[in-house]
Amino acid sequence: MKIAILLKQVPVKDATLKVNGDGLWIDEDNVTFEINESDHYGLEEALRLKEKHDGEVVVVTMGPERVKESIKQALAKGADRAIHINSSGYSNPDPIAHAKLLCAAIKDENFDLILSGLQSDDLGYGQTGVLVAEMLGMAHATLVMETDVQDGKIKVKRELEGGWFQSVELPLPAVLTIQSGLNQIRYATIKGIMAAKRKEIKEIAISDLGVSDADASGIQMHKIYLPVKTKQTVVLEGDTADIVSKLVDKLKNEAKVL
Amino acid sequence: MAKKDKTDVSFMKSLFAGVIDQETIFPYPKLPQDEQENLDMILQAWNEFAKDAVDSPQIDRDKKIPKEVLQGMAELGFFGLSIPEQYGGAGLSETAYCRVFEEVCNYDASLAVTLGAHASIGTNGLLLYGTEKQKQKYLPKLASGEWIAAFALTEPGAGSDAAGIQSKAVLNDKKTHFILNGGKMWISNGSISDLWTVFAKTDVIEDGVIKEKISAFLVEAKWPGCSAGKPEDKFGIRGSDTTALNFDNVQVPVENLLGPLGKGFKVAMETLNVGRLGLAAGNVGGCKLLTQMAADYAKNRKQFGQSIAEFEIIKDKIANMAADAYAAESMVYLTSALADRHTVDYSLESAISKVFASEALWRAANEAMQIAGGNGYSTEYPFGQIVRDARINLIFEGTNEILRAFTALAGMQGPGEYLKKIGKALRDPIKGFGLLTEFAVQKVRDVVTKDTLKNIAPELKEQAERFNDFADELQSNVEKVLMKYGKEIIHHEFIQQRIANMAIDLYGMAAVISRVDSKIKDSKSVEQEMPLVQLYCDAAWRRVRREARQIENNLDKQRRQACDLIYNSKQIPFDVFHE
Numbered sequence: 001m002k003i004a005i006l007l008k009q010v011p012v013k014d015a016t017l018k019v020n021g022d023g024l025w026i027d028e029d030n031v032t033f034e035i036n037e038s039d040h041y042g043l044e045e046a047l048r049l050k051e052k053h054d055g056e057v058v059v060v061t062m063g064p065e066r067v068k069e070s071i072k073q074a075l076a077k078g079a080d081r082a083i084h085i086n087s088s089g090y091s092n093p094d095p096i097a098h099a100k101l102l103c104a105a106i107k108d109e110n111f112d113l114i115l116s117g118l119q120s121d122d123l124g125y126g127q128t129g130v131l132v133a134e135m136l137g138m139a140h141a142t143l144v145m146e147t148d149v150q151d152g153k154i155k156v157k158r159e160l161e162g163g164w165f166q167s168v169e170l171p172l173p174a175v176l177t178i179q180s181g182l183n184q185i186r187y188a189t190i191k192g193i194m195a196a197k198r199k200e201i202k203e204i205a206i207s208d209l210g211v212s213d214a215d216a217s218g219i220q221m222h223k224i225y226l227p228v229k230t231k232q233t234v235v236l237e238g239d240t241a242d243i244v245s246k247l248v249d250k251l252k253n254e255a256k257v258l
Numbered sequence: 259m260a261k262k263d264k265t266d267v268s269f270m271k272s273l274f275a276g277v278i279d280q281e282t283i284f285p286y287p288k289l290p291q292d293e294q295e296n297l298d299m300i301l302q303a304w305n306e307f308a309k310d311a312v313d314s315p316q317i318d319r320d321k322k323i324p325k326e327v328l329q330g331m332a333e334l335g336f337f338g339l340s341i342p343e344q345y346g347g348a349g350l351s352e353t354a355y356c357r358v359f360e361e362v363c364n365y366d367a368s369l370a371v372t373l374g375a376h377a378s379i380g381t382n383g384l385l386l387y388g389t390e391k392q393k394q395k396y397l398p399k400l401a402s403g404e405w406i407a408a409f410a411l412t413e414p415g416a417g418s419d420a421a422g423i424q425s426k427a428v429l430n431d432k433k434t435h436f437i438l439n440g441g442k443m444w445i446s447n448g449s450i451s452d453l454w455t456v457f458a459k460t461d462v463i464e465d466g467v468i469k470e471k472i473s474a475f476l477v478e479a480k481w482p483g484c485s486a487g488k489p490e491d492k493f494g495i496r497g498s499d500t501t502a503l504n505f506d507n508v509q510v511p512v513e514n515l516l517g518p519l520g521k522g523f524k525v526a527m528e529t530l531n532v533g534r535l536g537l538a539a540g541n542v543g544g545c546k547l548l549t550q551m552a553a554d555y556a557k558n559r560k561q562f563g564q565s566i567a568e569f570e571i572i573k574d575k576i577a578n579m580a581a582d583a584y585a586a587e588s589m590v591y592l593t594s595a596l597a598d599r600h601t602v603d604y605s606l607e608s609a610i611s612k613v614f615a616s617e618a619l620w621r622a623a624n625e626a627m628q629i630a631g632g633n634g635y636s637t638e639y640p641f642g643q644i645v646r647d648a649r650i651n652l653i654f655e656g657t658n659e660i661l662r663a664f665t666a667l668a669g670m671q672g673p674g675e676y677l678k679k680i681g682k683a684l685r686d687p688i689k690g691f692g693l694l695t696e697f698a699v700q701k702v703r704d705v706v707t708k709d710t711l712k713n714i715a716p717e718l719k720e721q722a723e724r725f726n727d728f729a730d731e732l733q734s735n736v737e738k739v740l741m742k743y744g745k746e747i748i749h750h751e752f753i754q755q756r757i758a759n760m761a762i763d764l765y766g767m768a769a770v771i772s773r774v775d776s777k778i779k780d781s782k783s784v785e786q787e788m789p790l791v792q793l794y795c796d797a798a799w800r801r802v803r804r805e806a807r808q809i810e811n812n813l814d815k816q817r818r819q820a821c822d823l824i825y826n827s828k829q830i831p832f833d834v835f836h837e
Binding site: 072073076187188189190191193194196197 | 292295296299300302303306307330333334335336338339343348349
């Protein structure tokens with residue numbers, strides 16, 4: 001089985017973020033990056049499927065030079081090779097454009113299965129996987145919690161709301177977007193790290209993908225900003241009767257719970 | 259880590275002869291980018307694993323490392339760090355191994371000791387002296403962690419005096435096996451290991467005379483007659499397994515002789531050269547971690563209406579800890595790179611790094627506990643365990659006292675030979691320590707004037723000048739004491755200690771100067787570390803000056819008298835209430 005994992009590199013969860021000069025993105029200096037969490041689970045699921053059914057796992061990534069580090073980490077964990085769309089200098093945030101570029105890079109690979117994380121931890125649109133499925137004419141399922149490949153089909157468990165799950169069967173080839181926590185992510189072994197050096201990383205420039213409208217965007221970034229703290233504590237003062245009447249007033253008129 | 263013929267190049271041995279062998283330690287070494295990338299990924303994998311799996315206080319309380327932790331480490335490949343790839347290991351350089359070991363220490367010292375006893379001293383004899391057949395038989399099992407290794411030298415009657423071991427291996431009549439009898443003590447991994455590098459006396463015929471000399475053997479723990487005692491209850495590193503070993507007529511096949519017959523002491527010493535360096539790296543990790551922990555504690559602790567980090571008495575401690583950590587790191591990774599060249603004698607540098615780093619760690623542990631005050635003394639906080647775990651480093655793999663004697667005597671051997679050759683005071687070479695340094699002897703003849711560091715960045719002018727002055731001071735003092743005591747110098751430990759202390763801080767200064775000078779020449783800013791460099795170098799040259807002054811002007815006579823007084827009394831011979 002030939003499996004692709006669409007993998008994105010995002011700032012680490014505890015990174016201290018600053019808005020950059022033009023106010024449209026974060027200042028990436030002094031920020032450490034890591035594999036997007038749900039993509040990481042997707043990678044693990046891909047590796048497990050390969051171990052069960054044989055085949056190949058190919059990491060597909062778009063990003064600047066720094067994403068090589070995440071690619072190498074994925075290769076160290078057991079992926080067989082990688083395709084890196086080098087997007088240095090490209091800043092279009094539109095997931096449709098991203099999906100077009102990814103499709104152009106992988107369409108000739110004829111993957112049986114394409115996995116991606118449910119959504120990225122930075123922009124969080126949650127669309128790229130689904131768009132790739134549509135563009136490549138493949139079946140898809142989102143929020144996947146469990147996979148089971150049998151006889152050219154794949155059964156998946158999807159997470160719905162309120163603790164409900166759904167079982168769906170899809171024909172292959174298919175695209176699945178993976179929910180975090182469906183498996184336990186492995187650690188890279190030292191052997192894997194050594195072996196990763198010898199694995200292929202195919203680098204493609206955006207201009208070589210032949211996507212004429214790669215710069216077209218249905219989304220315009222106007223401003224990003226750090227969330228403003230809205231919670232505040234008010235200490236009521238005075239004698240007890242005073243405090244009680246003030247409190248009741250606030251509960252009635254501000255909190256509107258009485 | 260193939261064994262190659264070593265040349266006589268040794269930075270420190272040359273320094274004893276007044277020769278500053280600058281090209282051996284300049285520029286400060288760097289890992290090739292490829293290996294640096296591997297190392298970063300290995301460290302990341304280790305950190306991810308250790309954060310999930312290693313609970314140091316639990317290991318300390320249980321006096322045991324959980325099986326799953328060792329198994330997990332084995333599966334990730336941590337038992338084969340320095341074993342070549344062809345035998346299933348990772349083939350890391352000594353430098354990369356040291357850096358990984360540092361990180362293991364930062365999670366748990368017991369775990370680090372267990373790993374070091376296996377991967378460093380347990381395996382290095384085999385790596386350095388094993389035949390291809392021995393390597394193929396044992397290394398893959400050791401690399402995978404299926405087997406654990408241990409190094410068995412120390413005996414109840416032979417600790418620091420390692421050459422005095424009593425275990426004996428006698429070749430049987432058929433010449434198929436050595437029959438091994440005796441026992442070992444304080445063996446790390448004793449009861450959890452499968453392969454032991456055992457040192458025992460053997461009969462060797464030299465010039466038609468039978469002499470007893472030490473040989474090394476690869477002994478499988480499962481062989482009849484091998485047994486391990488029960489784990490020692492220790493003050494620190496409580497989770498590491500330390501036991502006695504016993505050999506009762508163990509039949510060791512002749513093919514398990516490690517290295518040439520009668521050359522076991524050399525196998526042991528070379529193995530320990532590597533082992534000490536690993537320990538020193540672990541201590542560097544501890545120094546850095548403690549400095550950070552102490553600073554974090556001080557920043558959060560408020561007294562007299564402000565954080566105690568603001569008090570200068572605390573700043574004094576933190577600054578010293580940071581400068582020590584910086585110097586220790588500089589020494590260790592300079593030395594590891596010397597080891598990685600495989601053509602340089604780094605025995606002195608390794609011993610010096612171990613002494614300096616272990617003592618820096620001990621000071622740091624002590625100060626960190628002091629900064630944390632009452633909380634530091636409570637078992638609710640980690641400082642107590644760290645103090646207990648840190649203490650062993652001054653004792654094992656050569657006590658710091660033995661390593662000081664070794665540093666002084668092995669360092670003075672070259673100049674001693676030189677003086678002997680030119681017909682001065684010495685009649686006999688100094689016996690028993692290290693290898694002869696023909697290199698230093700050769701070069702010393704060329705030195706007519708004081709040797710100096712050349713082309714050092716102007717930012718380091720003062721430090722370099724101090725180094726030059728006191729390197730000269732070391733050489734003249736070495737010559738002075740050799741002229742005065744001759745071969746009897748081996749009995750003058752007050753002097754040896756002073757010479758060793760001079761050598762330790764001179765190596766520290768050389769390492770720091772090389773590191774910063776190289777960074778400046780790479781056009782990188784050194785603004786941040788300059789205060790650390792200045793603090794360390796200033797303290798270092800003052801210590802060297804004090805030691806040098808005391809070589810002639812000292813109270814050694816009073817020290818001997820004080821000891822005579824105490825040794826000859828059954829009770830302390832003074833009592834203020836009965837005078």
